[in-house]
Amino acid sequence: MFGEQQRFVLLLIAPAALLMLLFQVVPIVIGANASFRDWALYNPKKTWVGLDHYHAVISDPAFLYVVLPNTFIFMVVSVAGALVTGLALALLLNRPFPGQKLVQTILLVPLMVAPVVAAIMIRWIFNDQFGIANVVLEAIGLEGQPWLVQRWSAFCIILLTDIWLWTPWFTLLLLSGLQSLPKEPFEAAAIDGTSTWRVFRYLTLPMLRPVIVVCVVIRAIDAFRTFDIVWTLTGGGPGRSTELFSLYAYVLAFLNLDLGRGSAAAIIGGLIILVLGVAMYRLVDRIAKA
Amino acid sequence: MPMVTRPQFLPGLPNWSRKTFFALALTFICFAFAFPVLWLILTSLRPESGVYYVHRGTEFTLGNFKEVLSQERIVEAFINSAVISTLATIFSLLVTVSSGYMLSRFTGPASRMWFGTIYIFRCVPYISWVLPLYFVVQSWGIYDTYVGLLLPHIAVHICFFSWLMKGFFDGIDPSMEYAAMIDGCSRWGAFIRVAIPSALPAISALAVLCWLFTWNEFLFALILTGNRVPVITVVMAQFVTEMGLHWNLMAATAVMALLPAFLIALFGQKYVIQGLRI
Amino acid sequence: MQGMARWAIAAAAAMTITTAQAQVKELRIGYQPSPIQDASIAMFEAWGAKNGVKIVKVPNSYGVYVEKMTASLTSNSDQYDVIWHNDDWGQTWAHLLEPTDDVDANKFAEKWGMDKIVFGNKDGKNTVVPMGQTFSVFFYRSDLVKPEEVPKTLEQLVTVSKKLQADGKVKFGYVGGMSMNHSWFSWFWSMWGNNCDVLQPFYERDNAKLAAAGWKSGMTDPCMQQTVEYWWDAINTHKIAPRGMPAYDRNEANAIFMAGDAAFTVADTLWWGQFNDPNKSKVAGKIAAARFPLGPNRTKPFGWDDIWGWAIPKSIPEERKKLAKQMLNAMMLDEEGQVKMFKATGAPPPNTQFWPKIAEQDPFMKLLKEAVLDSPDKVRGAYYFPQWPAVHKAFNDTVTKAVTGKREDIPKVLAEGAPLVSKAAQ
Numbered sequence: 001m002f003g004e005q006q007r008f009v010l011l012l013i014a015p016a017a018l019l020m021l022l023f024q025v026v027p028i029v030i031g032a033n034a035s036f037r038d039w040a041l042y043n044p045k046k047t048w049v050g051l052d053h054y055h056a057v058i059s060d061p062a063f064l065y066v067v068l069p070n071t072f073i074f075m076v077v078s079v080a081g082a083l084v085t086g087l088a089l090a091l092l093l094n095r096p097f098p099g100q101k102l103v104q105t106i107l108l109v110p111l112m113v114a115p116v117v118a119a120i121m122i123r124w125i126f127n128d129q130f131g132i133a134n135v136v137l138e139a140i141g142l143e144g145q146p147w148l149v150q151r152w153s154a155f156c157i158i159l160l161t162d163i164w165l166w167t168p169w170f171t172l173l174l175l176s177g178l179q180s181l182p183k184e185p186f187e188a189a190a191i192d193g194t195s196t197w198r199v200f201r202y203l204t205l206p207m208l209r210p211v212i213v214v215c216v217v218i219r220a221i222d223a224f225r226t227f228d229i230v231w232t233l234t235g236g237g238p239g240r241s242t243e244l245f246s247l248y249a250y251v252l253a254f255l256n257l258d259l260g261r262g263s264a265a266a267i268i269g270g271l272i273i274l275v276l277g278v279a280m281y282r283l284v285d286r287i288a289k290a
Numbered sequence: 291m292p293m294v295t296r297p298q299f300l301p302g303l304p305n306w307s308r309k310t311f312f313a314l315a316l317t318f319i320c321f322a323f324a325f326p327v328l329w330l331i332l333t334s335l336r337p338e339s340g341v342y343y344v345h346r347g348t349e350f351t352l353g354n355f356k357e358v359l360s361q362e363r364i365v366e367a368f369i370n371s372a373v374i375s376t377l378a379t380i381f382s383l384l385v386t387v388s389s390g391y392m393l394s395r396f397t398g399p400a401s402r403m404w405f406g407t408i409y410i411f412r413c414v415p416y417i418s419w420v421l422p423l424y425f426v427v428q429s430w431g432i433y434d435t436y437v438g439l440l441l442p443h444i445a446v447h448i449c450f451f452s453w454l455m456k457g458f459f460d461g462i463d464p465s466m467e468y469a470a471m472i473d474g475c476s477r478w479g480a481f482i483r484v485a486i487p488s489a490l491p492a493i494s495a496l497a498v499l500c501w502l503f504t505w506n507e508f509l510f511a512l513i514l515t516g517n518r519v520p521v522i523t524v525v526m527a528q529f530v531t532e533m534g535l536h537w538n539l540m541a542a543t544a545v546m547a548l549l550p551a552f553l554i555a556l557f558g559q560k561y562v563i564q565g566l567r568i
Numbered sequence: 569m570q571g572m573a574r575w576a577i578a579a580a581a582a583m584t585i586t587t588a589q590a591q592v593k594e595l596r597i598g599y600q601p602s603p604i605q606d607a608s609i610a611m612f613e614a615w616g617a618k619n620g621v622k623i624v625k626v627p628n629s630y631g632v633y634v635e636k637m638t639a640s641l642t643s644n645s646d647q648y649d650v651i652w653h654n655d656d657w658g659q660t661w662a663h664l665l666e667p668t669d670d671v672d673a674n675k676f677a678e679k680w681g682m683d684k685i686v687f688g689n690k691d692g693k694n695t696v697v698p699m700g701q702t703f704s705v706f707f708y709r710s711d712l713v714k715p716e717e718v719p720k721t722l723e724q725l726v727t728v729s730k731k732l733q734a735d736g737k738v739k740f741g742y743v744g745g746m747s748m749n750h751s752w753f754s755w756f757w758s759m760w761g762n763n764c765d766v767l768q769p770f771y772e773r774d775n776a777k778l779a780a781a782g783w784k785s786g787m788t789d790p791c792m793q794q795t796v797e798y799w800w801d802a803i804n805t806h807k808i809a810p811r812g813m814p815a816y817d818r819n820e821a822n823a824i825f826m827a828g829d830a831a832f833t834v835a836d837t838l839w840w841g842q843f844n845d846p847n848k849s850k851v852a853g854k855i856a857a858a859r860f861p862l863g864p865n866r867t868k869p870f871g872w873d874d875i876w877g878w879a880i881p882k883s884i885p886e887e888r889k890k891l892a893k894q895m896l897n898a899m900m901l902d903e904e905g906q907v908k909m910f911k912a913t914g915a916p917p918p919n920t921q922f923w924p925k926i927a928e929q930d931p932f933m934k935l936l937k938e939a940v941l942d943s944p945d946k947v948r949g950a951y952y953f954p955q956w957p958a959v960h961k962a963f964n965d966t967v968t969k970a971v972t973g974k975r976e977d978i979p980k981v982l983a984e985g986a987p988l989v990s991k992a993a994q
Contacts, residue, residue: 008477009400012392016385016448017404023445024411027422034422041421041638042660042954089319097312105556106320109327111499112551114506114523117544120537121330128812129739129824130343132329146812149972154815164323172559176495176566180461211567214457218412218450225415228508235748238814239969249417254635256958257660259421266418274413338848342823424639433647513636516647517626527629533602533838535819 035263042257053264062240063248063265071245071269074159075223079216081163086170087208091200093171094178111168119232122161123148151241154234158242161229170215177211178204217281224273245269327548334541341538354542363520364543371522372550374436375504378443379497386448387493390455391485395464405456412449420513427514434516442514443504451496454566458492459485461567495565498558505551522547594622595892598637598648601627603913604838604876605652608699611905612650615898621891634660641665644883649892653696653879658686659775659952666880667693671893673900674698676919678941681875685773686952696877697896698918700909702836703872703940703949704752707843709831710856712737719861722758722798725832729808732831741808743830745818746799746971748964752949753818753834755967758798760870760947762863764791766963767993773948778993785989787966787982791865796970796978798863803971814972826851834860840914840932857932859939871940874949875918916941951993958992 035054038047057063093104110118125131126147134144147153181204189199205212227246230236236243236251249269253262333341335350358364393405423442424433432438466488467480475483486493511524522543529540597612599605609625616623626648628636634657640647641664653661667689668674674682677698687696708718712732719725729741745753765771768784786792802809810816810824818835825833826842826849835843837857846852859869878899880892899905899918906917910926916936917926923941927934940946950956966985970978 005396005477006400009392009396012388012481013404016389016452017407019385019441019445020407020411020448023423023426023442024414024419024448027419027426028411028414030422030425031418040954041635042642043663044642092316099316103316103320104559106324108555108559109324111502112506112548112555113327113330114508114526114544114547116508116523117330117526117540118326120535120540121326121333124342124537124820125326125329127342127820129810129820129829130346130827132345135345146810146815148815149812164326167323172562173566176563179563180567210457214453218453221413225417227415227417234815237747237965237968238972240965241969246415246417249415251961253417253421254632255961257635257638257954263418266415270414270418274410277409277413339826339846339850342820343827346827421635421639424636425643428640428643428645433645512629512632516628524629527631528601528627530630531602532600532630533604533836533842534822537819 031259031263032267034259035261035267037260039260039263040257041253041259044259049260053261054268056261057265057268062243066240067243067245067248068272070155070241070243071224073155074162074226074244075220077159078162078166078223078226079220081159082166082170082219083212083216085163085167087174087212089167089171090174090178091204093175107171108168110165115165116228116232118165119161119229122157123233126157148234149238151238154238154242158230158233161233162223162226165229166219166223170219173211173215174208177208181207213281217277220280221273221277224276225269245272330541331545331548334538334545336538338538341541354538355546358539358542358546364522364525367520367522367525368546370436370519371505371547374440374443374519374521375501377440378447378504379500381440381444382447382451382500383493383497385444386451386455386496387486387489388481389448389452390457391459391481391489393452393456394459395467395485408449408452412453416509420509423510424513433514434518436519439511439514439519439521442510443507446510447500447503451500454496455489455492458489458565458567462488491561491565492567493565494558494561495563498554498562499566501554501558502551505547505554593620593891594624595649595888595895596624596626596647598626598628598640598651600630600633600652602838603841604700604702604909604915607905607909607912608878608899610908611899611902612895614902614905615895619894621895637661638664641881641883646884648881649884649888650878650880650896652699653687653877655681655686655874655876655948655952656950656956658696660954661879662687662689662695664882665689665695666882666884666889667691667695668697668880668893668896669693671697671897671900673897673919676900676921678873678875678918678920680873680946685775686874686948687877696875696879697900699876699878700913700915700917701941702838702874702876702915704757704834704836705857705936705939706757706860707825707833707835707839707855707857709738709828709851709854711851711854712831715856715858718858719832720859722761722861722863725861726802726806726808729831730806733808738831739829740810740824741830742802742832743809743813743816743821743824744834745816745821746814747817747968748961750817750821751960751964751967753821754799754813755795755964756949757834757860757872758863759786759792759795760872761860761866762791762795762798763865764789764795764863766959766989767951771947773952775953778951778953783990783993785963785986785993787963787986787989791863792967792982793979794863794865796967796982797975799971800975800978804975814968837914837916837932837936841912857935857939868945869939869943870945870947871943872947872949873940873943877918953993955993959989962989962992 036048036050038045038049089107093100126133128134128144128146138144145153147157185203189203225246226244227250230244230247234242236247249262249265252258252265329344333344334354336344337349337351337353340347340349393401427433427438467484470480470484508523511521512527515521515524526540526543529536597609599609613623637651641661674697678701681698681701682694684692684694687694689695717728719728725742732738732741746755759765763770765786767778768781768786770786772778803811803813821833822835822839824830828850843849843855844852878896880889903922906919906922907926909917910933914932916923916933923937927937951959966982970981973981
């Protein structure tokens with residue numbers, strides 16, 4: 001009986017495990033191996049250097065004081081922003097109104113377009129000369145801004161883009177969660193004349209807790225490694241003021257062609273989010289329970 | 291028994307102004323969400339001299355689409371992208387449904403270890419493995435082939451989808467499966483005949499999302515394909531050249547790529563919302 | 569349909585050749601689609617058709633070209649027989665490429681661009697066959713500015729721009745790319761024109777000499793401060809350039825120039841064709857080019873000149889190397905194809921023997937020849953050691969930070985950036 005169950009369990013995960021081994025584990029191990037070696041892409045000497053690359057990354061002030069704080073700010077604001085927007089939209093779509101289906105389809109638009117193309121479009125929209133954002137501002141008598149040369153406006157555009165891109169995903173999961181909630185407690189609350197806010201705070205939110213926890217943790221991990229839209233929108237600039245951790249690793253591995261150092265940076269980031277993810281899971285779970 | 295009414299939106303306001311406010315807010319939200327894509331569509335209709343200053347001038351043309359469609363590679367890329375997205379969706383679901391089921395129904399060291407593995411590999415940034423992946427795929431001789439593009443695309447979804455699938459199965463009462471097993475069904479029988487059918491809404495939800503993700507995926511396609519298997523995102527990336535960006539052609543291609551994604555989202559959203567319950 | 573028909577004919581032709589020669593000969597070209605490379609490959613194809621060699625074109629995406637090609641070269645894979653090569657990564661790849669000194673027609677190549685500092689391997693052998701000369705020039709609007717009024721100094725660039733703007737002729741005097749990997753189109757030319765450079769000694773490209781100087785950067789030299797202050801003033805005080813310019817890549821800068829919103833820009837000569845194409849540009853036919861305006865530290869005009877080229881991976885079989893060299897040799901001698909290339913792109917073709925003839929017929933080539941190609945004062949557009957991208961990024965990050973900050977902080981920001989630039993080089 002035990003042997004049969006074990007065989008069943010292993011067979012269930014065997015295809016997934018095999019694919020993961022071949023296309024994730026093996027490359028990641030190669031990358032990890034490179035992080036301990038002198039492994040320039042153009043001249044892979046592959047001599048062992050121990051923790052040199054790790055030391056170089058951790059002792060780089062730019063990594064510690066610019067890249068990591070940026071990454072954390074980005075992660076928190078982007079996830080919180082998409083969660084709040086997504087939740088609001090899910091609550092909105094959960095009530096019937098004329099055109100509900102149309103609105104729902106339009107809100108899914110960000111899922112349909114390749115993120116890189118969307119990012120290029122948004123970069124042009126915020127160009128200070130031909131971007132429509134400034135054209136509109138100037139038309140209503142405000143001064144146009146050079147959005148991408150100021151640190152905080154550039155950061156805000158990155159965040160807005162990321163929130164725009166991921167809100168549909170939250171909306172879908174939360175709307176789905178909302179529609180699967182049992183009807184009875186809400187009917188009881190309506191009979192009691194409970195206020196909208198109290199229904200939301202004491203009924204909806206606690207019941208959505210499991211969905212929110214999973215959404216937030218999964219999204220936070222992804223937000224931590226966000227790369228393509230930031231690379232397209234600002235390239236980490238102006239200066240290095242909007243550089244995120246994945247850009248830092250990318251520049252090392254792909255621009256400087258230093259696979260060893262780039263892998264070390266990527267692994268450090270991976271470890272941080274690994275620990276953070278567990279902590280976040282516990283924290284969000286506890287907050288949602290309270 | 292009194293009529294059950296939903297709590298009202300902004301209860302302090304009179305009915306008509308509430309409705310107007312609601313409609314205005316909705317219009318604004320929809321506009322804001324659709325704007326970058328609307329602007330992209332407008333861009334794709336401008337002649338090349340007007341693709342940046344979209345607001346300046348009123349000439350519109352289908353020339354960009356004509357030029358894009360005259361390239362045989364693009365048509366080929368659309369077919370490839372569709373095939374790869376569809377196959378990746380089917381295979382991703384095949385392997386993750388069973389893996390998620392395992393995570394949900396069994397506790398114990400094997401299950402904990404598998405979940406731990408999934409979690410750890412979900413945390414590894416793409417940057418650290420696309421380049422080694424290129425070496426691996428090349429050394430196995432599947433670089434720039436369907437298989438070489440398809441398998442990593444399946445692998446990349448394993449962590450995420452297994453995790454979601456676990457959530458779905460957690461929400462399905464296992465007693466039906468136990469009943470089936472008592473009635474003489476094997477474990478496989480219970481899984482395939484009882485668990486999977488009850489998870490169908492979730493599976494179709496993931497199918498829609500998986501298809502969209504793969505259709506729009508950039509980085510893998512860029513690294514893992516050369517010339518023989520052009521996919522739509524790579525063809526788009528090739529409009530970025532040493533001579534600058536062919537933005538008009540890129541916009542036109544992106545708008546065409548939007549169409550299948552739009553149809554999938556339009557007809558698939560019902561299943562997604564019904565099924566995406568974790 | 570036409571494409572299909574052409575393909576079918578080509579396939580049929582290939583089949584006949586196959587039967588005739590009993591063996592398919594083919595060469596695979598790894599490249600990046602652009603007018604100059606397309607024109608060069610057209611010459612390969614002409615040669616291939618004559619000699620029964622099938623030319624297989626394998627386009628690569630620009631964004632990851634160097635990364636993927638480097639990975640391909642080091643893993644000894646057999647994917648390409650001929651690849652696009654560029655001075656920027658001349659030294660990064662030198663040890664991975666087949667020496668090309670035995671390509672006879674290389675003797676007609678321009679000597680400056682083919683220098684061993686750029687493309688030579690450890691044994692002093694060259695590893696490139698040129699595709700064409702690539703460099704930028706100073707473009708101006710000939711409908712707004714007469715040739716004699718074209719600014720010769722950076723200061724005049726401000727006064728002329730201000731006048732044009734005051735007269736309502738144009739929105740901005742100057743626009744040019746400035747963000748990372750587009751430093752050439754504003755930062756580099758203005759820096760070189762002010763007797764300044766990224767590393768010291770200025771204009772030095774010999775790695776041994778740069779190392780002997782301790783990879784000292786030019787960031788703290790007064791000339792660099794002047795250059796950054798110049799752009800700070802141009803953007804904020806004189807307002808002759810858009811405020812968003814420090815974040816522009818060349819696409820944005822060229823878009824603004826082609827829309828007629830700027831009187832001056834710096835771009836690759838390759839853009840000559842685009843700027844003058846009425847389908848792409850609102851200022852077609854109103855463009856001329858000139859030498860770079862100079863800063864206060866320099867009086868002698870200079871030209872900046874580099875080449876793009878083709879290279880052969882070391883790891884491919886001998887007989888294919890031989891075939892590839894024959895093809896490249898034929899390309900170097902293909903006068904008709906090279907004239908076509910110049911007409912299509914505005915890039916001077918690889919064989920210097922054809923230059924005088926083209927210059928006789930084409931005023932743009934005449935200008936390029938006088939101002940750049942025949943100029944004794946040339947600057948190289950990059951550095952030639954593998955850490956160059958890191959140095960370039962450290963440089964660009966520093967000057968961008970300086971130009972987008974407060975004016976009085978410029979010396980401080982440059983001083984902070986100096987050790988980062990030096991460190992990146994080592």
